[in-house]
Amino acid sequence: MSGTQEARRRDSARSRESLLRAAGELFAERGFDRTTTRDIGRRAGVDPALIARYFGGKTQLYLATVEAEHGDSDPGDLLDPERLLYILKRADHRGLVPVLQVAVQHLAEPAAEGAARAALHERLVKPLHRRFVAEGRDRPRLRAEMTVAAIIGIALGRRSGAFDELGEVAPDDLCGLLLDTLTAGH
Amino acid sequence: MSGTQEARRRDSARSRESLLRAAGELFAERGFDRTTTRDIGRRAGVDPALIARYFGGKTQLYLATVEAEHGDSDPGDLLDPERLLYILKRADHRGLVPVLQVAVQHLAEPAAEGAARAALHERLVKPLHRRFVAEGRDRPRLRAEMTVAAIIGIALGRRSGAFDELGEVAPDDLCGLLLDTLTAGH
């Protein structure tokens, strides 16, 4: 036996996951370009060469981090307070950011870009679009895209260090102010 | 004579400006990291080695592009329709984007980052902050930073190609919808 669960000294699944986690963190912290496979390996405590073996390369590893974020519960749209708060917190801490970055800059490899865009649309734009349609707002599609882009700007701005208060304020405060602003007239 | 204006076969000022323009375009299109000095030189029709001579290096050239954008008229804050429209158009076409990117990602060199942040704050955050103070809104600073980050997200999202309608809609339309949303409750 020796359980498929317990830590074996050699465990490809464990290595894979360590790489995935480390990559998610680093891509979130520094972006795709500024993250090296050596960095990822170091943080994961795994030899960087295994990235090629288990994922195919840095780009595919990026894609894996994007897709790995899908697992998490997937409740309402971005104007749902819970959902928004979840996104903000998640983006603060780590993770999630890889998907967001594609909304704001080009990616190196077209394949990665396409996949990241698809995830962005599926997870963020589409739910919001549905809400706007249900509410009968005009230009629901454009409105949804604009809102998503705005929130992404805020989430990324928080992490960038370019803003003083925005970077420090508690997620709940920000969430309140943001929802207040976005749903003011409605 | 032979005018200091007219094209001399050798003209450092002309070379400098060609580099500056090309760099501004490329930084806007691809971001700092993905723009190489060789690309800049090629587009400018100037030998890349002159970047070092005239600016000191790629980083200082980036700073020069940021500062070069200051010249343009500097009217109201971002909630002033004219100003917003100007920003959106400018970000669509080229230029301006270098300053915006710093709001959303880290720069390689600390010096460049500091200068870009200063420009961002001076040109965008501060005017908006003044407006909110004048209007007596609560949390004027946070509100200003949040709004700037949101608009930057939208402006960059337009260029990123990650959104369908957002990337295609006319600046005037977008400007209208955006102002409508942001000033709805007020």
Added chain:
DNA sequence: AAGCGATGTCATCATACGATGACAAGCCTG
């Protein structure tokens, strides 16, 4: 215990990039 595939380690390659310095060609001053 032997054998074999899976897993991990390491050295190394090829490439891309920013920077530098030597050198050539041009322009202006005297």
Added chain:
DNA sequence: CAGGCTTGTCATCGTATGATGACATCGCTT
């Protein structure tokens, strides 16, 4: 026209990075 400063050109260096393949080590199966 001669000298010297400016401007442009080119080859090259050092470094960083992603990728690859050879080799070692482990663990399961029989």
